[in-house]
Amino acid sequence: MLHEPDLALHIEDLTVSYHSKPVLWDIDLNVPPGVLAAIVGPNGAGKTTLIKSVLGLVKPAAGHITLFGRSYREQRRLVGYVPQRASVDWDFPTTVLDVVMMGLYGQLGWLRRPGRRQREQALVALAQVGMEHYAGRQISQLSGGQQQRVFLARALVQDAALYLMDEPLAGVDATTEQAIITLLKTLRSQGKTVIVVHHDLQTVASYFDFLVLLNVRLIAQGPMSEVYTGDNLRRAYGGQIALLREAEHARA
Amino acid sequence: MIASLLASPGAVIMVVGALVGIASSLLGAFLVLRRSSMLADAISHSVLLGIVVVFLLTRDHHSPWFILGAAAVGVLTVALTELLASSKRVKIDAAIGLVFTFLFALAILLINLLARNVHIDTHAVLLGEISFVWLDTTPLAGLEVPKALLSIGAVTLINALFVTLFYKELKLATFDPGLAAALGFSPTLIFYLLLSLTSITAVTAFEAVGAILLIAFVIVPPAAGYLLTDRLWLMLLWGGLISIASSILGYLAAVALDASISGMMASVAGGFLALAFLAGPRYGLVAQELRRRRSRFDNAERMLLVHLYQHEGQPGSQEERRVAALASHLRWRPREISHLLQHSLDHGLVTRGPSDTLLLTPKGRVLAQEVLEPWRG
Amino acid sequence: MLELDFTIRTVALGAVLLGITSGVLGSFAVLRQQSLLGETLSHAALPGICLGFLLAGGRQLGPLLLGALLSGALAALLVLLFIRRSRLKTDAALGIVLSVFFAVGIVLLTYIANQDHAGQAGLDAFLFGQAAAMLPSDVALMAWITILALALVLVFWKEFKAVSFDPGYSVSLGLPVLALEVLMTLMVALAIVIGLQLVGVVLMAAMLIAPAAAARQWTKGLGSMVALAALFGAVSGLAGALVSASARGLATGPLIVIAASLLVAASLLLAPERGLLPAAWRAYRARRKLPQQRVLIDLYRLAVAHQDPGYPIEQGMLASLYGFDPGAVLAQLRRQGWIRPLSHEPTEQAHWALTEAGYRQAAELWGR
Numbered sequence: 003m004l005h006e007p008d009l010a011l012h013i014e015d016l017t018v019s020y021h022s023k024p025v026l027w028d029i030d031l032n033v034p035p036g037v038l039a040a041i042v043g044p045n046g047a048g049k050t051t052l053i054k055s056v057l058g059l060v061k062p063a064a065g066h067i068t069l070f071g072r073s074y075r076e077q078r079r080l081v082g083y084v085p086q087r088a089s090v091d092w093d094f095p096t097t098v099l100d101v102v103m104m105g106l107y108g109q110l111g112w113l114r115r116p117g118r119r120q121r122e123q124a125l126v127a128l129a130q131v132g133m134e135h136y137a138g139r140q141i142s143q144l145s146g147g148q149q150q151r152v153f154l155a156r157a158l159v160q161d162a163a164l165y166l167m168d169e170p171l172a173g174v175d176a177t178t179e180q181a182i183i184t185l186l187k188t189l190r191s192q193g194k195t196v197i198v199v200h201h202d203l204q205t206v207a208s209y210f211d212f213l214v215l216l217n218v219r220l221i222a223q224g225p226m227s228e229v230y231t232g233d234n235l236r237r238a239y240g241g242q243i244a245l246l247r248e249a250e251h252a253r254a
Numbered sequence: 255m256i257a258s259l260l261a262s263p264g265a266v267i268m269v270v271g272a273l274v275g276i277a278s279s280l281l282g283a284f285l286v287l288r289r290s291s292m293l294a295d296a297i298s299h300s301v302l303l304g305i306v307v308v309f310l311l312t313r314d315h316h317s318p319w320f321i322l323g324a325a326a327v328g329v330l331t332v333a334l335t336e337l338l339a340s341s342k343r344v345k346i347d348a349a350i351g352l353v354f355t356f357l358f359a360l361a362i363l364l365i366n367l368l369a370r371n372v373h374i375d376t377h378a379v380l381l382g383e384i385s386f387v388w389l390d391t392t393p394l395a396g397l398e399v400p401k402a403l404l405s406i407g408a409v410t411l412i413n414a415l416f417v418t419l420f421y422k423e424l425k426l427a428t429f430d431p432g433l434a435a436a437l438g439f440s441p442t443l444i445f446y447l448l449l450s451l452t453s454i455t456a457v458t459a460f461e462a463v464g465a466i467l468l469i470a471f472v473i474v475p476p477a478a479g480y481l482l483t484d485r486l487w488l489m490l491l492w493g494g495l496i497s498i499a500s501s502i503l504g505y506l507a508a509v510a511l512d513a514s515i516s517g518m519m520a521s522v523a524g525g526f527l528a529l530a531f532l533a534g535p536r537y538g539l540v541a542q543e544l545r546r547r548r549s550r551f552d553n554a555e556r557m558l559l560v561h562l563y564q565h566e567g568q569p570g571s572q573e574e575r576r577v578a579a580l581a582s583h584l585r586w587r588p589r590e591i592s593h594l595l596q597h598s599l600d601h602g603l604v605t606r607g608p609s610d611t612l613l614l615t616p617k618g619r620v621l622a623q624e625v626l627e628p629w630r631g
Numbered sequence: 632m633l634e635l636d637f638t639i640r641t642v643a644l645g646a647v648l649l650g651i652t653s654g655v656l657g658s659f660a661v662l663r664q665q666s667l668l669g670e671t672l673s674h675a676a677l678p679g680i681c682l683g684f685l686l687a688g689g690r691q692l693g694p695l696l697l698g699a700l701l702s703g704a705l706a707a708l709l710v711l712l713f714i715r716r717s718r719l720k721t722d723a724a725l726g727i728v729l730s731v732f733f734a735v736g737i738v739l740l741t742y743i744a745n746q747d748h749a750g751q752a753g754l755d756a757f758l759f760g761q762a763a764a765m766l767p768s769d770v771a772l773m774a775w776i777t778i779l780a781l782a783l784v785l786v787f788w789k790e791f792k793a794v795s796f797d798p799g800y801s802v803s804l805g806l807p808v809l810a811l812e813v814l815m816t817l818m819v820a821l822a823i824v825i826g827l828q829l830v831g832v833v834l835m836a837a838m839l840i841a842p843a844a845a846a847r848q849w850t851k852g853l854g855s856m857v858a859l860a861a862l863f864g865a866v867s868g869l870a871g872a873l874v875s876a877s878a879r880g881l882a883t884g885p886l887i888v889i890a891a892s893l894l895v896a897a898s899l900l901l902a903p904e905r906g907l908l909p910a911a912w913r914a915y916r917a918r919r920k921l922p923q924q925r926v927l928i929d930l931y932r933l934a935v936a937h938q939d940p941g942y943p944i945e946q947g948m949l950a951s952l953y954g955f956d957p958g959a960v961l962a963q964l965r966r967q968g969w970i971r972p973l974s975h976e977p978t979e980q981a982h983w984a985l986t987e988a989g990y991r992q993a994a995e996l997w998g999r
Contacts, residue, residue, distance in 0.1 A: 017553065017557070019549065019553060024553070027625070028557070028560065028625075057802065057803050058802070059799060059802055059803075063550065063553060064553075064557065078803070078804075078805050081803065082803075083800060083803035085797070085799050085800055089797065089799055089800075090796060090797050091662075091664075091796075093342075094662060094795070094796050094853075095662075095847060095850055095851060095852055095853050095855075095856050096792075096796065096852060096853055097851065097852065100852070100853075101796070104789075104792070104793050104796070104797070104800075104801075104804075105804070107789050107790070107793050107801075107804055107806065108804030108805040108806065110789070112786075112790075113786065115788075115789065116789070140851050156800075286722075286723050286726075289720050289721075289722045289723070290722065291722040291723045291725065291726035291727075292667050292670070292722045292725055292726055294726070295670070295726055295729065295730075299833070338899075341899070341907060343847075343848060343899055343905055343907070344844050344847075344899070345661075345664055345666075347664050347665075347666040347667045348661050348664075348666040348840050348844050350666070350667065351666045351667055351669070351670055351836050351837060351839075351840045352837065352840055352841060352844060352892065352895060355834055355836060355837035355840075355888055355892070356837070356888065356889065356892040358833070358834065358885075359834055359837070359884070359885035359886075359888040359889050359892070360885070360889065362759060362882055362884070362885040363881070363882075363885045363886065363889065366880055366881045366882055366885070367881070467730070467733075467734055467737070469726065469729070469730045470730035470731060470733075470734050473723060473726040473727055473730060474727055474730060474731060477719060477723050477726075477727055480718065480719070480723075481717060481718065481719070508738070511738070511742060512742065512745045513738045513739070513741045513742040513745070514737045514738050514740070514741035514742075516734075516737075517734045517735070517736075517737035517738040517740075517741065518734075518738050519734075520730060520731065520733075520734030520737075521731060521734045521735050521738055523731070524727070524730075524731030524734065524735070527727060527731070531713070531717055537717060537718055539716055539717075542716070
């Protein structure tokens with residue numbers, strides 16, 4: 003049975019608590035397809051938890067989630083995930099190409115080994131992020147920006163319809179940041195939906211077209227121009243006024 | 255009275271066991287808090303190398319050099335481990351596992367090669383033999399006092415002195431090494447002192463409980479204390495009490511079953527830990543489950559209030575429909591919702607209105623608003 | 632061809648099997664930072680061994696190893712339980728389970744000893760390992776377990792790789808991550824169980840760590856690491872077991888561990904890319920090259936500023952720039968063909984200019 007099939011992501015009444023403290027409370031979120039959406043909020047606002055709830059990595063206390071009308075379990079093939087860089091030990095003995103090919107393991111199923119076709123797909127994905135010359139490089143030799151790009155390529159190779167990314171622009175150099183945003187905009191122009199946990203209020207208005215303000219509760223959601231207001235930001239961030247003034251100026 | 259105590263092997267054994275436990279758990283509390291439990295395990299194995307080397311050099315069973323040798327090897331173990339990990343070629347957990355096993359293997363090899371015909375047999379190395387401690391005595395103040403009692407008693411006193419004198423420094427160095435360094439005393443130094451004392455305690459307790467069972471006394475009673483309290487001094491106290499209780503009960507059980515006394519003492523300590531884990535008033539499993547149910551209930555009640563608030567004044571506020579909607583939303587059974595409802599009614603958050611509707615009371619409305627608009631006031 | 636007697640051949644085969652399995656399974660444990668879990672599980676195997684002995688009524692390897700495996704599995708579960716459901720941290724959970732299980736094992740061991748002295752001797756062998764006690768049937772059992780372990784790794788290769796590298800992401804791929812992690816943990820228990828007879832309870836943890844740690848220093852990929860770890864494990868096992876079986880009264884475990892540790896030390900020092908000695912050598916050479924590179928780049932920048940690749944530079948000017956006479960460095964650069972001396976009046980200072988090759992080399996250095 004389809005439930006809100008026109009929405010890329012539909013969340014209803016999502017509540018997640020940790021040790022009897024609510025991390026996400028009664029979230030109602032509707033993300034239409036084809037947008038480049040940012041999830042923004044102060045530390046501890048539950049942004050990563052929201053992503054993890056969609057992916058089934060965290061069990062909610064209440065609520066339910068559908069992707070293009072169906073449960074995550076049924077739609078897994080349509081979703082590409084880019085976790086935070088720090089979630090991995092970069093000293094693992096593996097090459098860049100290897101990591102990207104891991105994105106195809108779900109499709110291969112048990113027992114099948116990645117072959118020439120998978121290699122080619124991986125190389126194409128690496129080219130999309132400008133890392134095709136690094137295919138044989140050990141991942142321990144990569145810079146922060148390069149690591150981020152490899153993670154992106156790993157998700158791209160899945161050719162998903164919806165991408166969920168956790169702080170992909172954190173701690174990368176300016177060139178990489180521009181390259182990533184260009185890539186995300188390209189994905190949007192291809193009709194994909196991209197939802198990103200973003201850390202920087204200064205740039206969010208110029209990079210994204212859909213905004214979700216989160217602070218345990220959903221403060222506001224919708225097109226950037228409507229939602230990115232001083233009022234909403236204040237409600238989300240509490241009293242961090244200086245931060246907000248800068249952000250408002252950045253947008254102007 | 256002391257004379258009769260000393261004459262009873264059981265009493266002596268229990269006292270020695272309790273002292274080993276207290277001496278170990280005093281230090282162990284800080285090691286557990288500092289997440290160095292496995293480092294302590296490493297030291298308890300590698301001190302053997304110090305013992306063997308000193309023995310081979312002095313050929314004396316009771317040389318004071320043993321203390322020095324133990325402390326040296328303890329420091330060596332930790333220093334080598336940290337050196338290895340700092341090379342970044344090996345992670346810290348692998349470094350710990352590599353260094354102490356190598357030193358321990360060296361020790362066993364030396365024993366096999368050079369000390370086979372003398373009193374270090376590998377079995378005793380591991381297990382000690384606490385039942386014999388009451389035999390080896392020395393005259394003191396007109397009484398025959400077991401040497402082990404004296405040496406372990408001394409170590410217990412030293413450890414207690416150390417912990418008392420440096421209580422504030424230890425506390426700070428354990429919880430906030432950065433601040434400690436900024437305040438001018440070296441957390442690293444304190445840590446190495448702690449480890450040296452652990453090695454010395456290990457070597458002294460060696461004869462009684464063996465190198466490997468010592469680790470049980472270093473970790474288990476303090477860990478149980480950690481599960482029972484938030485206060486450091488109470489954690490130390492619990493560690494001591496559990497050590498004493500384990501010693502007494504362990505001895506009695508071992509005698510009844512005709513099995514290793516030190517092994518039994520350590521097993522009983524494990525039993526106490528299991529008890530703390532399950533039934534600890536604040537952090538035990540049972541307490542956690544009760545809290546979880548409570549918070550689930552509270553969350554649900556808040557949701558009920560919010561739900562009613564959001565649908566206030568709309569048609570269809572009948573109890574039946576509300577209950578059904580909430581049940582599907584929370585994935586609860588209607589019966590549980592009704593129970594919840596009754597609770598809210600009893601506490602004046604909700605009332606029943608005409609034709610079976612549910613209404614929020616002012617008190618209930620305030621709570622609902624608190625949840626929905628936390629930024630207000 | 633050396634005539635090895637039957638016992639030694641049995642022991643050698645067992646040791647090689649042990650080395651292979653601990654190398655392969657240990658690689659995953661080390662990469663997942665579960666090295667100390669091996670330490671805990673090997674100590675925790677003791678009560679299982681004793682119970683196996685009691686239930687089987689004697690020293691039969693099958694029940695003993697099964698007991699060890701079950702005891703180890705229970706221990707792993709308890710560690711997880713402590714970490715997930717209490718404030719206890721990983722190190723404390725490992726330490727508690729290690730010491731308490733071992734204590735219970737010792738209680739059972741002494742209980743058995745007091746009932747049956749011969750049995751204790753058999754069980755004591757499990758504390759430090761005893762090569763001489765190995766029977767061909769023991770080796771056969773070890774072989775089957777090895778085959779099982781290698782088969783598992785082969786079948787689930789890419790899944791183990793993905794889960795070891797990034798478990799969170801692997802969930803999003805649809806992999807049954809929890810089941811795979813449980814399987815990998817059980818494999819740790821399996822690896823330990825194989826080695827207990829040869830290496831003993833106390834030292835087995837080292838065999839899980841050392842071959843993998845050594846292999847890591849030489850390889851770029853997971854496959855080569857695992858294969859090399861198997862080789863290192865086999866070599867250590869063989870070396871230790873042979874020495875132990877040929878001399879009387881030397882416990883096997885320590886010898887195998889020492890062999891493996893020496894391999895680790897050698898790898899850490901000598902491996903070409905990661906080895907500490909080659910790295911130090913490379914750093915030294917880079918430091919020595921530095922003055923050359925610096926002068927070359929300075930010459931280049933001057934040439935670029937004057938838009939003349941052959942721009943002549945006076946040695947005295949360089950001397951005042953650096954604060955010392957760069958004659959020796961200039962001579963080195965000349966020997967390499969990067970610069971050439973220009974003719975000058977006898978009363979003037981020496982002049983130098985970049986050669987074509989030198990200009991290109993400097994440009995490349997500058998661009999880096």
